[in-house]
Amino acid sequence: MARRISIAQAPELAMESACAELSAGHPVAVPTETVYGLAADATNPAAITAIYETKGRPRFNPLICHMADLAMAERHAVFDPLSRKLAERFWPGPLTLVLPLKGDSAIHPLATAGLDTVGVRVPMGFASRLIAEFGKPLAAPSANPSGRVSPTSADHVAQDLGERISLILDGGHCGVGVESTIVKVEDGAIRLLRPGGIAAEEIEAATGLTVARPEKAGAAIEAPGMLASHYAPNAPIRLEASSIEPGEALLAFGTDRITGEGNALFVLNLSPTGDLAEAAANLFDYMKKADAAGATGIAVASIPDTGLGEAINDRLSRAAAPRGA
Structure with missing residues (x-):
């Protein structure tokens, strides 16, 4: 060790x-x-x-x-x-x-x-x-x-x-x-x-x-982090979630509530105040915690695509991409 x-x-x-x-x-x-x-x-x-x-x-x-x-x-x-x-x-x-x-x-x-x-x-x-x-x-x-x-x-x-x-x-x-x-x-x-x-x-x-802005997925690799599938937990990621499916964990953002949120395996809010810097700092840690809890999937609330939200959504989209892509 x-x-x-x-x-x-x-x-x-x-x-x-x-x-x-x-x-x-x-x-x-x-x-x-x-x-x-x-x-x-x-x-x-x-x-x-x-x-x-x-x-x-x-x-x-x-x-x-x-x-x-x-x-x-x-x-x-x-x-x-x-x-x-x-x-x-x-x-x-x-x-x-x-x-x-x-x-x-x-x-x-x-x-x-x-x-x-x-x-x-x-x-x-x-x-x-x-x-x-x-x-x-x-x-x-x-x-x-x-x-x-x-x-x-x-x-x-x-x-x-x-x-x-x-x-x-x-x-x-x-x-x-x-x-x-x-x-x-x-x-x-x-x-x-x-x-x-x-x-x-x-x-x-x-x-x-x-x-x-970045080229579409499939562009020539010029730098790290350009693979279509990347930053992925074991559990599948579902983006822009408006409801919760059985066994899923929820990564919430801000004050908006999601249908069936009370049925989630557990809920972690990337930033209760809607602070994108706080959400970025918590993103990978919370994804790992969802995996460790044995969630069958990770539902992620909508994140604004401005400022640091662009980086957050980039990581989430690559985490949600088909494995091996």
Whole structure:
């Protein structure tokens, strides 16, 4: 079983232990503001292979490479002026930029799935300090089996991967709760590849440009989180629920009531006040709790498709997609 170290209680031990595991080519579960990541040396092919094998992740699905700061990112990726503006505005934070990979970058092709681009971001808090101490980028997809619900606590990681990894750094509950927003700048325009912790409206406000929304399912994989079926619990998800079926759990939102709500196996309200940030932070945790309770299905109330609601609905639609899609 994985060793677990509290960052708050033993920060020096957490840093020393993580650097030792990373140097040995072993993946480490690391908290970020979005979700817990399964981090490994992005320049080491054996370490990257260990990520794919631990998660059961398809090799064609690229990994985000996390940087300590903008200066480190510029050593590995080519920044156009608009991408640099976005980095300066939103880093550290939950924004990933897909950029051309520099020819002399040490990031291994396994991390980019052989693409000539790389997704980079600078996380908040301990993760960025760890990268700075380690001195190299960390490839870090979510610390869960591929396609399943992302972890937002150390308990989630222990339940999903505790038998497969050697170290979990416990940083408490993730504040954002959904993965980073992924964008790509092309010819001075911004294209949204995956909605996430930074709302597209925030990017539009910062740049004065309209953000083009994601391509339809089935588009070429340019970044993580673009598979049609993803973020899925064991129980099937039913969206825009207006009633409850026997054995279902209900993920409610706001104050609206649903027909037969009293017959639900149990009810968890993503945000009783209709706060989308609160709903995003609770989403994956509540999906996991519904699974653990043995629900035959998970009915989800309607979520507004604005602001962070766009990211929430993206995750829910992929969780509800036919498995294997």
